[in-house]
Each structure stands twice: as structure tokens, then as C-alpha cells.
Amino acid sequence: MKNLKRILLLIAVILIVAVIYNYPKLNILAGYSAKNTASSVFLANRTLEFTDNNDNDFSPINLTTDKIDTEEKSAIGSAFGLLKRKAVYRKGLGAVLITNDYDTSKKPLVPFRSKPDNITPFPYGNAEQIDTVFSNVDYKKLNETIDTIFNDRNKTRSVVVLYKDKIIAEKYDDGFTKESLQIGWSMTKSITSTMFGILRCQGKIDVQTDNLFEEWENDERKNITLHNLLQMNSGLEWTEDYNSISDVTKMLFLQKDMTKTQIDKPLIGKPNETWNYSSGTTNLLSGILRSKFNTHQEYLDFWYNALIDKIGMNSMVIETDMSGNYVGSSYAWATARDWAKLGLLYLHNGEWNGENIFDKDWVDYATTPTPTSDGWYGAQIWLNAGSRYPDVPKNMYSFNGYKGQNVFILPSEDLVVVRTGLTKNADMNTLLKGIINSIKNN
Template identity: 65%
Template sequence: MKMLKRILLLLFVTIILLVFFNYPKLNILAGYSAKNMASSVFVAHRSLEFTDKTDNNFSPVNLADDSVDRENKIATSSAFGLLTRKAIYREGLGTVLTLIEADETASYLSPKRLKEDTITPYPYGNAPQKDTLFENVNYAKLNETVSSVFGRNQTRAVVVIYKDQIIAEKYADGFTKDSKILGWSMTKSVLSTVYGVMQYQKKINVYDKAPIDSWQNDERKNITIHNLLQMNSGLEWDENYDEISDATKMLFLERDMTKAQENKPLTGEMNTSWNYSSGTSNLLSGIARNQFKTHQEYLDYWYTNLIDKIGMNSMVLETDLAGNYVASSYAWATPRDWGKFGLLYLHKGYWNGEQVFAKDWVTYVTQPTPGSNGTYGAQFWLNAEGQFKDVPKNMFFADGYQGQRVYILPDQDLVIVRMALSWMEENEFLKGVLESIQ
């Protein structure tokens, strides 16, 4: 009997210790599941069942129990009944994880949006495009190449745009041209573009020192906005999504995500220590906020001067609880609208008769960051060292978690969008598309 009691006591203590040491991970598990579920249901208009079967079906997120309150627009996720997280929908701002009960009823501002153009053909509006057949395009080979990345590669959408014309387009079951898909870290490239617009309008100078009050009495005062855009500030940051890290704590536990990177010390040297950091992107969102007199102006600017201006009317940029755009991770849009974003860069900021950002901004974002081995520019990824060996070295792209990509190929007048649930080796895919165009 004494032996049984000891065994039960040991088992009890073991369970307590396991819960104690893993409780923070439960917060991330339930937080991810609730946030992703809320956005999938209330932003992308998918069902709970579809989201659980697809987006939230990987370990350990699939261990969470999800429920949706459609009337109040709340998604709830429970981790083994030990910890529960809620995410709420706010009109115009997408969804956000709550931290306290009062967050569910707190007031908020929403961005003012420009009216959608349903008369002008795609890409400059949202009416059907004027179909053109190009004699130099091998459509059979192109469609075969596009089809090859569906199925086992978990591709959800591919759009190929050549000379402003969609020449190939395919969607997985459950998705259409009107389906909003999360771009994850492609949002960083949207952030960079906002800075390009502000630079063009002389609202900011990216070579100025970062205007962060808390840095003014230490060596961080010399960090420039340029250093931040290139993720080359030397600031400490742990971008690890498999553990409790700076990135996961920011996305799932912070009210104001713009502060997470601000509070980090220097651990490297400015302009030589490249370190990929979602915290840096959100810090830049906070710096952008401070360029405007009111929060409403900040919310409106991203849409009226960039997103809606180029007809990306499907896009929803989600904010944190403090109302800052989560520029590291949370932009939703249709694949066609992601294609418009690529076209804006293909045309060097010129859009339907108007210069949105300076032509040399493209040169700026594609300048390799010191220390990145030619793979990174200013919140864009590069092929400068030919890691895609069969693709031109001047190709650059927006890149997001699980294989969200917008490839921009200037010499070929080509934009390729791929949205997916998993990464894959994309050199052969891109090579196939290029070989389809003689």
C-alpha cells in the first residue's frame, strides 16, 4: 500500500512538473490556434471544420480544441483544458488575441478605405482582364508546370502574370480567385513599400537615425531606419517558432508588438550583423505610426497611399491590441491582389499613370544587406548569389511562412504568385515557368 502511494505521489509530482515547465508553451499553442481560427473564419470566411482540417492540423497546434462564436465574432482555443485563449474580430482590423476580458468590448478606430474599381480591367482595376494570347508563350507547358506544384506540395494558389496579363492561374479545392490568403512575412515587404511611399512623399528619410527615445542614452542611438529595414541593426532577437522565443512571445502575448524589439540590447555591430527579426518589422510599424499626428491618419495611410491605391482592395492588415499594424506577419489578400503588389515593383512604383514610390526604391530594396550572403535586401529576399540556380540573379521576392511567395522577375516582365501550406524546392517550378516563355 505504501509503495502504491509513493508511485501515485511520484506520478502526481511528475504531472505537476510537466505542466509547470510546459505551461508557457500551452499559451503559444492555444494562442496560435485561436488567432488562426478567428482570422480564417472572420477574415477569409472559411469554416471552423475546414480550418481545423487544413490550417490548424499540424502538431502540436492540432491538440487544441477550437470553437467559434459567430454572433460575437470570437474564436476560442483550449489546450487540454488547462489554458484557454480567445481571439476577437474587429471590423477593418482583422482579428487579435485578447489578454484580458475587457479587450473583448474595448473601442477601436478602423481605417478608411478607398472605393473598389470594378470597371477597369485587371490589373489596374478589378473587372475581368482583357484576354491576350502571346505567341511566345507555350501554354501547354506552362499549365503543366503550374499543375505540378499542386497536390503533395499543398499549394493553394498560383498566379502567373506576364506583361500585365494573367497567363496561368490555378487554385486548390476550396479556393478561388476571391479567396483571401495570409501572406505571413510577405507583410514585411508591404511594410517596406509603405516606407518607400513615405520616402517619396518626403515624410521620412530612411537614412536618418531611428527616432526611438529609449535609445538616446546608449549606443543604440546610432541605429538608422535603414539598418532596421535591412535587419542589420545588431540588436538581439530570437526568431524561433518551435520554442518560447522573442518572436512567439511578441505575437501571442504582447499588447503592443512595436516594443518587443525596442527593448533589446545590441549584441552585434550595426551594418554588419544581419539577423532576421519580426520584431524589427513591428518596431518599424511603430516608427511609421509616429510620423502621423493622429492614429487615424496612420491607419488610413497604408490603404489610401498604397494598398487601395493599386486596387488591392481585398487586403486586410491586422493590428495588435494597441492598434499598430502587425507588419511582421498579418496581411491577408487574394492571390490576384498579391500579384498586383508584385506588378507595382515590376513597374518601379509606377501605377496606372501615377508614381507611387520613386523608381530607385526598387534599387534600394534589392541592395544586398551586408552579412546576408546576398539573400536579403530591405524586407525583400534576393537571388543575388544565385541560390535559385536556373533563375536570373536580379529576381527578388516577398516571402512568407509555409511558402507564400511573390516573385518579381524584371527582365522577363513577369510576376509569379504561389500560396501554400508548405515550402518546396521552387527552382524547378520557376525554371519551368521561364522555359514556357520563349
């Protein structure tokens, strides 16, 4: 009996040590599950069953369990019943992962949204586009090309192809339609960058501005410029690893104010000489944007009235953190068609239906390769200058996100291609090559 008690005590001690050791992991697992569930169910209007069987059905997130409260519009993620996290939905702001001291009774500020134009045809409105058939497009070949990435391996959810401002192909996976909201993940970074492009066009910022934070005044970080942050070439320490407890997972699932996460990081390289992909940097930029406005309401409204609603991306919602700041690195949701509108705006060098949202100089700047990025990266925009996609023109650039969210802009082909999904397995080089080859006389 004594031996049995000792064995049970030893097992209990091992379990306690294991829980303590793995607590941060459990915290992030439960946090991801709760946040993703709340967004999927209450923002994207999917069912809990669909969310668990699809969006949360990957290791190790599939080890968690989720519950929702439809009256409160909240979700709770549980990691083996040992640790629970809660996320709540706020209309106009999306879902947010909260801590125990978050006051859910306090009504947050929400952005003012303009009324959607459901009369003007796509792309300048939300009504169906005027039918156009291009004689130089091989529609059979085009659709066969798109069909190749819709399967269980690729888990593609949508593809939209725009040629000369018209949708020439559009396909959705089962359970998705043109009305379905889809998370852009890091495609959101390109929206954050675009906000700086708009301010630059308005003469309100200089990207060469340095000495950006009080915390950096007395060390070499004072030399970091806005330009360096936009190009993710600041030299600041950051680890972007979604498969471990890293800077990015701690920021997204533990921090109340994500705009401050990287401020305290030291320099481990030299500005303009040390490219390092960092979601923390993008949220620093979101915080800098906040500092450009006198009130928080002005900051919230600016993203919509200067860009999102301005070009009719009326489905889009950018979620905020607990402090009310836009999570500019990761949390924009929109339909595939609205994601395509952002690509079309860039294809037209910032001009939208006769109005300049930003200018061509910004597009040139944003698509200039960052030093030490091997031609892969500009100002929060991915590039093909280094021939990452060998069968696609080098002047192509794209907004890219986790698990294979993409908006490709091909200026020389007059094309915008949107692909959303759950994996990065799809061969996008072959897809883009096939789309280009389906259009004759280029």
C-alpha cells in the same frame, strides 16, 4: 493503500510540475490556434472544420482544440483543456489574440477604405482582364509546369502568373478560388517596407536617420539607423524560431504592443555588419510609422489610401495587435490576384496606371543586397543576387512568407509569379525555370 496514495501524490506532483514547466508552450499553442482559427473563419470565411483539418493540422498545433462563437465572432483555442486563449474578430482590423483585461465592448478605430473598382479590368481594377493570347507563350507547357506543384506533398493553394501585365496562368487548389483570402505571413514585411518607400518618395523620411528611440539615447544603439532596421542589419538581439518559445513566438502570441518588443533588446553585433532576420524589427518599423502621424486614425488610413486601396488591393486586410498597431511583420491577408498587384507595382518601379506611388530609386534601394546577408536580402525584400535560385535571373527578387508564401518579381522576364500554400516543400527554382522556359524569345 498508503503506497497507492503516495504513488498518486507523486503522479499529481509530476503533472503539476509538467504543467508549470510547459505553461509558456501551452500558452503559445493555444494562442496560435485561437488566432489562426478566428482569422480563417471570420476574415477568410472558411469553416471551422476546414481550418482544423488544414490550417491547424500540423504538429504541435494539431494537439489543440478550437471552438468558435459565431455571434461574438470569436475563437477559443484549448491546449489539452489545461489552458485556453481567445481571439476576437473586428471588422476592418481582422482578428486579434486577446488577454483577460482586453475590453471587447470598446469600439476600436478602423481604417477608412475606398470603394473597389469592379468595372476596370484587372490589373488596374477588379473586373476580368481583357483576353490576351501571347503567340510566344507555350500555354500547354506553362500549365503542365504549374500542375507539378499541386499535390499532397507541396500543398500549394494558388499560383498566378502575370506576363506583360496579363494573367497567363492561374490555378487554385480545391476549396480555393480567385476570391479566397490568403495570409501572406512575412510577405507583410514587404508592405511595411513599401510604406517607408512612399514616405521617402514624398520627402517625409530620411533612411539614414539615427537616434530613433529615447531608450537608445545613452548607449550604442543610438547609432542604429532606419536604414539598418529596414535591412535587418541593426545588430540587435533577436531569435526568430517558430518551433520553440523564442522572441518571435512570444511577440506574436503574448504581447499587447508588438511594436515595442525589440526596443529593450541589447546590441549583440554592430549596425550594418550583423544581418539577422527579425520580425521584431519589422514591428519596430510599424511603430516608427505610427510616430510619423498626429493621430492613430491617420496611421491606420495611410496604409490603405497611400498603397493598398490605391492600387486596388481591395481584398487586403492587415490585422492589428491589441494596441491597434498593424502587425507589419506577419498578418496581411489578400487574394492571390491582389498579392500579384503588389508585385506588379514593383515590376513597374512604383508606377501604377500613370501615377507614381513611389519611385525607381526606392526599388533600387530596396533591392540592394544587405551587407553580410550573402546577397539574400534587401530592405524587407528577398533577393536572388546570391543565386539562391540558380536557374533564375539574379535580378529576380521576392516577397516571402512562412510556409511558402511568395511573390516573385522577374524584371528581365516581365513576369510576376504568386504562389501560396501550406508548406515550403515546393521546388520554386524548378517552377520558375519552367515558367520562364514556357515563354519563347525572351
